Amino acid sequence: MLGQKKWLSRMVEFMNDRLPMHKFDFEHLVLKKEVPVHRMSWAYYLGGLTLFFFLVQVVTGVFLLFYYQPTVSDAHASIEYINKYVSEGFFIRNLHAWSSSCMILCLVAHAVTTFAMKAFAPPREIIWVGGVIMLLLGFAFGFTGYLLPWHQIAVNATKVMLQTIERSGRYLPGPLSGAPHYIKELIQGGPVIGQATLSRFYALHVVILPLIFVAILGIHLLSVQLHGMSQGVDKPAKKSEKFFPFFVLKDLIVWGIAFFLVFVLAECVPFESFSPFPLFQPFNALGATPEGIRPEWYFYFAYYPLELLPFWLVLIGMTVTIVVLFLASWIFKNTQRRVLGVMAWVITAYLVIITLFGSVIYEIVKGVKP
Amino acid sequence: MASNEDNNVDDEKRVFLKAMGGLGAALFLLSLGTLEKFFSFFEKQDLTKEQEESILSEKIRRLKQTAEEEEMQLQRLGQDRIYVTSIDSLSPVKGIYFIDYFMRPGLAFCDDNGLPIVISAKCTHLGCTVGNNVDSKGLILCPCHLSRFNIKTGAPIPGSPAKKPLPHLGWALVDAKGKILLTEDPEGRRQGTTDMDTLDGSSLYILKKYAKGAA
Numbered sequence: 001m002l003g004q005k006k007w008l009s010r011m012v013e014f015m016n017d018r019l020p021m022h023k024f025d026f027e028h029l030v031l032k033k034e035v036p037v038h039r040m041s042w043a044y045y046l047g048g049l050t051l052f053f054f055l056v057q058v059v060t061g062v063f064l065l066f067y068y069q070p071t072v073s074d075a076h077a078s079i080e081y082i083n084k085y086v087s088e089g090f091f092i093r094n095l096h097a098w099s100s101s102c103m104i105l106c107l108v109a110h111a112v113t114t115f116a117m118k119a120f121a122p123p124r125e126i127i128w129v130g131g132v133i134m135l136l137l138g139f140a141f142g143f144t145g146y147l148l149p150w151h152q153i154a155v156n157a158t159k160v161m162l163q164t165i166e167r168s169g170r171y172l173p174g175p176l177s178g179a180p181h182y183i184k185e186l187i188q189g190g191p192v193i194g195q196a197t198l199s200r201f202y203a204l205h206v207v208i209l210p211l212i213f214v215a216i217l218g219i220h221l222l223s224v225q226l227h228g229m230s231q232g233v234d235k236p237a238k239k240s241e242k243f244f245p246f247f248v249l250k251d252l253i254v255w256g257i258a259f260f261l262v263f264v265l266a267e268c269v270p271f272e273s274f275s276p277f278p279l280f281q282p283f284n285a286l287g288a289t290p291e292g293i294r295p296e297w298y299f300y301f302a303y304y305p306l307e308l309l310p311f312w313l314v315l316i317g318m319t320v321t322i323v324v325l326f327l328a329s330w331i332f333k334n335t336q337r338r339v340l341g342v343m344a345w346v347i348t349a350y351l352v353i354i355t356l357f358g359s360v361i362y363e364i365v366k367g368v369k370p
Numbered sequence: 371m372a373s374n375e376d377n378n379v380d381d382e383k384r385v386f387l388k389a390m391g392g393l394g395a396a397l398f399l400l401s402l403g404t405l406e407k408f409f410s411f412f413e414k415q416d417l418t419k420e421q422e423e424s425i426l427s428e429k430i431r432r433l434k435q436t437a438e439e440e441e442m443q444l445q446r447l448g449q450d451r452i453y454v455t456s457i458d459s460l461s462p463v464k465g466i467y468f469i470d471y472f473m474r475p476g477l478a479f480c481d482d483n484g485l486p487i488v489i490s491a492k493c494t495h496l497g498c499t500v501g502n503n504v505d506s507k508g509l510i511l512c513p514c515h516l517s518r519f520n521i522k523t524g525a526p527i528p529g530s531p532a533k534k535p536l537p538h539l540g541w542a543l544v545d546a547k548g549k550i551l552l553t554e555d556p557e558g559r560r561q562g563t564t565d566m567d568t569l570d571g572s573s574l575y576i577l578k579k580y581a582k583g584a585a
Binding site: 063066071072073074076077081085086087088089091092156159160162163164167191192194242245246249252253256259263282285286287288289290291292293307366368 | 411432468491497499516
């Protein structure tokens with residue numbers, strides 16, 4: 001009984017340190033809140049920028065719901081209808097697509113800089129773990145949204161992704177080996193990708209994932225506001241600025257610039273202009289998979305290694321990466337920021353090189369175009 | 371000391387008000403551009419007669435296509451054999467796609483002896499649908515990860531990402547009266563006549579009794 005009480009009081013103490021609700025007042029959240037000014041200060045804007053692109057996603061996504069029809073017979077036609085006949089439909093859909101890419105770019109950049117600045121260190125574990133979950137949710141948004149237009153690339157790329165999940169079962173021990181097949185069937189909803197899959201992806205993309213994302217985002221933002229901005233550098237910053245109004249205003253200016261850029265992009269550059277046209281024809285079950293099937297650019301970090309390296313090696317690499325991401329607050333608790341900075345540079349270099357030059361590397365190694 | 375603090379607060383207020391003014395103006399300008407787009411998104415579409423006809427006919431075409439797919443699924447639940455094509459239309463260089471009992475794609479070719487070769491078209495690597503054009507070496511290509519398969523054996527050539535062969539599917543040749551003339555199970559065991567004169571004009575079917583394995 002005594003042990004139980006001790007354990008409970010420790011838990012309460014732990015949660016009080018992580019969510020210091022006594023700071024939840026006007027004085028702490030507005031009047032006294034300061035933001036350190038140093039060479040990494042620009043990174044403080046990345047979280048807000050991610051939130052901004054998420055809001056653009058929500059607004060444009062709700063707009064698209066007015067015309068999109070989630071059935072295998074009508075999905076592609078409704079997207080065509082939005083693009084061709086709805087006034088500004090092309091713009092809204094393009095804005096949704098471009099801002100999704102911007103959101104994932106900011107999510108990744110936010111995660112890498114947070115890591116480099118050691119902003120995951122205790123008592124910020126909840127903020128970090130919440131951020132990692134939102135990073136994975138960001139990829140899940142991309143994965144589920146990709147299928148909705150029901151064109152060749154959408155269905156075939158989803159087929160490859162689901163098959164990849166199933167394939168991982170071969171490398172798992174005993175009863176676990178059946179789990180990926182079960183997960184695939186659960187996601188697919190039927191023997192092949194069809195209406196059941198589309199309905200599931202639709203429900204996930206527009207209801208379930210956003211609800212989970214918003215719930216975690218709420219805890220993440222609350223926790224950040226209670227703890228304030230992390231120090232970010234080894235030597236305490238000599239200067240600081242008030243969170244309100246200065247940082248908030250600068251944040252809004254960054255949002256304004258971001259909106260201007262994504263607005264121009266959505267108005268001028270069709271998101272699908274980087275892939276060959278036949279991939280956007282309606283899905284045809286009676287035909288070969290067209291050439292050039294590839295996931296979205298933000299999956300290249302996993303896609304090209306899967307193409308070039310043994311599957312088991314990539315599987316181990318991905319599993320270790322995800323575990324380390326979740327446990328970073330504890331694993332790197334005593335690591336110096338300088339070391340974390342070097343690690344962040346290596347991660348950035350890998351992500352940039354594999355995303356921009358993955359196809360070239362593939363061509364050099366395999367001797368054929370991917 | 372107190373007056374310094376007062377001055378700082380006044381400065382902060384001034385900066386804040388200026389910035390808010392700037393932001394308000396920017397927001398107003400932005401609204402002019404975006405709200406116009408947002409409102410017009412919900413306006414009734416002004417379609418010409420031709421556009422409306424084109425949209426409706428395309429919608430009907432796709433609904434029919436979906437209905438056909440549903441019908442195929444129904445057939446596969448209830449029927450013991452599924453029609454693929456006539457033996458005369460089989461080609462050794464271009465396979466004919468069909469849907470198997472698990473709604474997966476299959477391919478039918480013509481062998482050197484005139485009999486059908488029927489294999490799954492679902493790549494054993496990551497599930498893409500393989501191509502139906504046979505090259506001079508008797509190989510078909512999976513466009514996703516460039517695995518090449520021998521159509522006779524179904525086996526991938528060395529170096530392909532796929533390691534397992536495309537499975538053979540059991541089939542039957544049936545005459546116009548519905549009589550089964552020849553069958554071949556997935557292991558290649560045949561029953562019936564192989565006389566091409568007799569088989570001429572027959573139809574190729576896949577058989578439910580040979581369908582096995584999970585989709």
